[in-house]
Amino acid sequence: MLVSVFLALFLPCAGMSAVFVVYICLLWYAAGDHNSDMESGLQVKSTLEKGLSSSDLEKLPKVTGKELVINKECVVCLDDIEKDQLVRLVPCCNHGFHLECADSWLTKNSICPVCRAKLPPELFNPPQPPFEKV
Template identity: 30%
Template sequence: MMFDVVVSVILLFIAVAMLVTIHLCIVGRAFRRGGFDVNAANNFVQRSSSANPNMSLDDIKRLPSFNYKVLEEKEKVIDPMECAVCLENFKVGEICRLLPNCKHSFHAQCIDSWLSKTAICPVCRSNANFTNIGEKSRNSSEVEVELV
């Protein structure tokens, strides 16, 4: 009985030693190939965090907004739309906001809070700042949203 425990402990130590050796070989190979450049990793983080800065309150308020309503179609059940930020279904009459570049819709409060931290769409990660959007499409009374 005692012999079985000793053998098990020895085999455990051998297995751990093999895993550590394999890990060191893989990490050593990556260092030799230049795969782990700490400065490059830091630069990547800095670039990615500064590529999409937050939006100003004025820019956020210029995004198209609309009152949510459900269009009824004959013999077709339409699933309720969901805000990707708070994961709540849209309710009739709620104020929603449309991102002009990707056409994703969210509750106005949810996306305003999101965009004040980062100017990217929470669904598709596209830039939420205006790009080639005419003044006509910025008018919230002319916004049309197609639910697919």
């Protein structure tokens, strides 16, 4: 009888203690500095992928909605692009967006909002031809 009372009290307490120890270990692991490498990688990415300046935006081609070939919907605002509206084209992929929507997006990001194609830096700073000695 004494053994059965002991087991009836000891086993649940031992089980709860094991659960508590596992919980404390998980809290310790989550609170630790285990994610520092991942956070620093995100910081590097965010500093590298800046948006475009207004002078860079002016170098991107503008067309009207009727000249668009690929898509007649602006994926930034999800509105249709009308025939007479100005559209800014992303040169590397030819995706077009309302002028205001594209400028708003591209001042924060230097990638296409549809396909995530990165705008090449050569587009804004064309390479200079080498000087020839005469």
